[in-house]
Amino acid sequence: MPKAYVFTRYGGPETxxxxxxDRPSPGPGQLLVAVRAAGVNPVDWKLRTGFRRPGESGDRVFPAVFGNEVSGIVEATGEGVSGFAAGDEVFGNTVAGGYAEYALLPVEVTAHKPAGLSFADAATLPVAAATAYDGVHQLGLPAGATLLITGAGGGVGAAAVQIARALGVRVVGVASEGKKEFVRSLGAVHVSSGPGLTHRVRSAAPDGVDGVYDLVGGEVLAEAAGLLTDRSKLITAGAPERTVADLGGARVARARTAAVLEAVAELVIKGDLNPHVTGTFPLERAGEALRAVEGGHARGKIVIEVVR
Incomplete structure (x- = not known):
């Protein structure tokens, strides 16, 4: 039988x-994909603790398979699917988990994998890179403007820095001192996180910042908001809607379309976006991959590879 990495109840790693x-069967509008790689994201372990995404309701069925993004090869197509066939190399978001040998993907959030894009890199794009892309384009800053990104050393942050830089936007990236060189290598001006953030940002950007893309939330979000004169240019993927609305900003509006996946893949092919896969683990060591992200110290992206 196929293998999958799951959590059997809400809690910690012990679950x-x-x-x-069972090998899943594709329903209407779905693809059955033989997984080659799965991206690891903070939301994966958060869901294990009982966290719910904004707008999510209903009881979770256990065991629940980890993971929200994969790349692989189409095995079968469900009713009503067009544009995809068995043997196609694809990447996209999952219906119900991706740390597995087989996964179901909804056709509307699945794209063909370009030949020049590796399975490992493709598996990192549907969550982190697509979230980064949506947020940067939501802000709509012109070339020459200055964008402050908090959490710039993580998966979404690293992608957001690169996407903004490709549009000619100057970026100030907030991250730990240990990620200083990494953030600088992405093309951002690094500012250390911690007390005194406002002073350090103003020193790095004496003319002010024109937008804030927050990936941390909490006090960092509130402090970053104080650096803006136009709060409509404040967005977050790290705090609840109510919290950022009280500050005058908004959550990142996710498009969740195949078109966005195709756009970020093209950025990788052009060399404007490097997914920075910094660690790969086989499915048998999925727990180690998750710990690397759950610890909060991973730079770039961690990927689980399914060896066949």
Missing amino acids: EALVDV
Whole structure:
């Protein structure tokens, strides 16, 4: 039977297990994909703790498979699917988990993988890079403007820095001192996180910042908001809607379309976006991959590879 990495109830790492599962069957509008790689994201372990995404409701069915983004090869197509066939190399968001040998993908959030894009890199794009893309384009800053990105050393942050830089936007990236060189290598001016953030940002950007893309939330979000004169240019993927609305900003509006996936893939092919896969683990070591992200110190992206 196929393998999948799951959590059997809400809680900590003790709820995780590699188990045998039935091979899924694609429903209408779905693709069955033989997974080659799965991206690892902070939301994966947060869901294990009982976290719910904005707008999510209903009871979770256990065991629940980890993961929200994969790349792989189409095995079968469901009713009503057009534009995809068995054997196609694809990447996209999952219906119900991706740390597995097989996953279901909704056709509307699945794209063909370009030949020049590796499976590992493709698996990092549907969540982090697409979120970064949506947020940067939501802000709509012109070339020459200055964007402050908090959490610039993580998966979404690193992608957002590069996407903004490709549009000619100057970026000030907030990250830990340990990620200083990494953030600088992306093309951003690094500012250390921690007390005194406002002073350090103003020193790095004496003419002020024109937009804020927050990936941290909490006090960091509130402090960053104080650097803006136009709060409509404040967005977050790190705080609840109500919190950022009280500050005059908004959540990142996710497009969740194949067109966005195609756009970020093209940025990788052009050399404007490097997914920075900094660690890969086989499915049998999925727990280690998750710990690398859950610890909060991973730079770039962690990927689980399914060896066949």
